[in-house]
Amino acid sequence: MRFFTTLFLAGLWAASAQAQTSIKFALDWRFEGPATPYFVALDKGYYKAEGLDVTIDPGSGSVEGINRVASGTYQLGFADINSLAKYRDVKANASVQAIMMVYDMPAFAITTLKKTGITTPADLQGKILGAPAPDGAYAQWPIFVRANNLDASQVKVENVGFPVREPLLVQGKVDAITGFSFSSYFSLKANGIKDEDIVVMLMGNHGVNLYGNAIIANPEFAQKNPKAIEGFVRATIKGIQETIRSPETAIDSLMKVNKIANRENELARLKMALRDNIVTPAVQKNGLGGVDVKRLSDSIDQIALTFTFTNKPTAQDIFTAEFLPPADQRQVP
Numbered sequence: 001m002r003f004f005t006t007l008f009l010a011g012l013w014a015a016s017a018q019a020q021t022s023i024k025f026a027l028d029w030r031f032e033g034p035a036t037p038y039f040v041a042l043d044k045g046y047y048k049a050e051g052l053d054v055t056i057d058p059g060s061g062s063v064e065g066i067n068r069v070a071s072g073t074y075q076l077g078f079a080d081i082n083s084l085a086k087y088r089d090v091k092a093n094a095s096v097q098a099i100m101m102v103y104d105m106p107a108f109a110i111t112t113l114k115k116t117g118i119t120t121p122a123d124l125q126g127k128i129l130g131a132p133a134p135d136g137a138y139a140q141w142p143i144f145v146r147a148n149n150l151d152a153s154q155v156k157v158e159n160v161g162f163p164v165r166e167p168l169l170v171q172g173k174v175d176a177i178t179g180f181s182f183s184s185y186f187s188l189k190a191n192g193i194k195d196e197d198i199v200v201m202l203m204g205n206h207g208v209n210l211y212g213n214a215i216i217a218n219p220e221f222a223q224k225n226p227k228a229i230e231g232f233v234r235a236t237i238k239g240i241q242e243t244i245r246s247p248e249t250a251i252d253s254l255m256k257v258n259k260i261a262n263r264e265n266e267l268a269r270l271k272m273a274l275r276d277n278i279v280t281p282a283v284q285k286n287g288l289g290g291v292d293v294k295r296l297s298d299s300i301d302q303i304a305l306t307f308t309f310t311n312k313p314t315a316q317d318i319f320t321a322e323f324l325p326p327a328d329q330r331q332v333p
Contacts (some may be wrong), residue, residue: 020053023227026069026077028062028136028213031258033269034107034182035079035235036250041239043253050231056257058160062180062213075221076232078102080136081214081318085300088313095219098319100233100289102240103212103277105172108137108203109146111184112176113169119199121148130160130174138176141210142306146195154297166191184273186265202276210299212277213289214319222323229323237288237330238256242294245333247271279332287330 010011027035036096038056047054057074059065062146065077066087081098088096112118118127121144131138145152153310160168160177168174177184188198204210217235222229243250251267258266282292296315304312324330 019051020048021051021225022053023047023076023228024055024057024074025232026057026059026065026074028057028059028065028078028080029180031181031254032183032261033186033251033254033266033271034273036266036270037239037243038236039239039253039257040242040250041235043256044239044242046235046238047232050228050235052176052228052231052235054232055213058239061132061134063134063139066096066216069216069218070096072218072220075218075225076229077216078213080106080134080139081211081296082214082299082303083136083139084214084216085303085313085318086139086307088317089307089309089311091311093245093315097219097317098214098224099157099217099222099229100215100236100321101211101291101319102214102289103273104280104283105202105204106136106140106208106210106212106276107180107182107273107277108144108178108208108210108212109139109181109184110137110176110178110201111169111181111186111188111201112199112201113193114197114295116175116199117186118176121150121201124176125151125154126329127175128156128158128173129176129178130158130168131178132162135162136176136213137180137203140203141178143202143208143210143302144206146305158330182269183277185272186269189265190262209295211296217323225266226323230325233289233323234325234329237325238324240261240278240288241333243270247274282302284332287327288332289324289330290321290327291315 062080063077063083068074069077087093165177169177170191189302247270293315
């Protein structure tokens with residue numbers, strides 16, 4: 001009898017294991033403070049409770065994730081929705097959509113040092129700008145130029161690698177850099193620069209009226225596994241809500257997967273992302289994860305000022321709210 005009981009329990013365990021849907025999720029960057037909510041959801045079992053076996057991998061830029069998801073190598077990713085709009089302009093490309101907005105205010109920024117004398121967009125003229133080619137912030141540079149009436153020919157743009165971007169600024173080999181505000185700011189601090197010597201110009205405060213990074217889904221996987229997508233979004237929102245409630249304890253989930261990180265720096269980086277990019281007035285009013293369709297449509301129009309669309313996508317082409325839970329489950333704590 002004991003044998004059959006053991007066999008029965010083993011069968012139940014196997015069935016339970018098979019019921020877990022595997023999802024590979026590609027981040028835009030390293031395991032740093034702003035990635036905390038996903039590791040909270042993983043650490044607290046929110047994904048598992050939704051029947052998901054989630055693997056989270058780092059990325060090397062907020063544009064790269066689109067190709068990783070489009071190819072099917074990753075089922076879900078975290079990427080720049082503006083770059084997604086450009087990607088969808090090519091009809092032959094996969095119909096990748098964003099399923100959850102995370103950075104209601106984009107983290108796109110121009111960062112420099114006080115000693116350069118650059119305090120406004122106009123001050124960039126005659127200077128050298130260090131910009132990694134796959135950088136999501138650099139992708140918006142033409143819009144920033146247009147919005148601020150800059151003469152782009154007066155700014156020398158150097159294609160630099162992500163690892164050397166901040167060091168080159170510290171060394172004075174470039175005068176300013178493009179990047180995500182919370183990445184560049186704390187990388188400069190790690191390179192010995194004091195807070196008061198860092199100047200950050202958020203593009204969103206200088207005419208670039210765009211959304212930022214969103215969770216995107218492989219279309220074939222989403223079509224075949226809608227419940228899994230819904231579960232991932234629901235669990236991720238819980239992770240964000242828990243992070244908002246207590247960043248000081250949430251950061252522990254990140255530190256478990258990045259043991260060499262400086263806890264104080266990553267906590268500060270997380271709080272900066274929450275303050276500037278995630279918990280905006282619009283999100284406080286309308287809840288996490290959604291978009292204003294008119295605002296998204298207007299942002300595509302702004303992209304069109306500097307990017308020639310052949311098959312200009314609509315807001316509905318690049319974002320769907322079908323996987324979001326009801327608004328009362330998406331409120332900011």
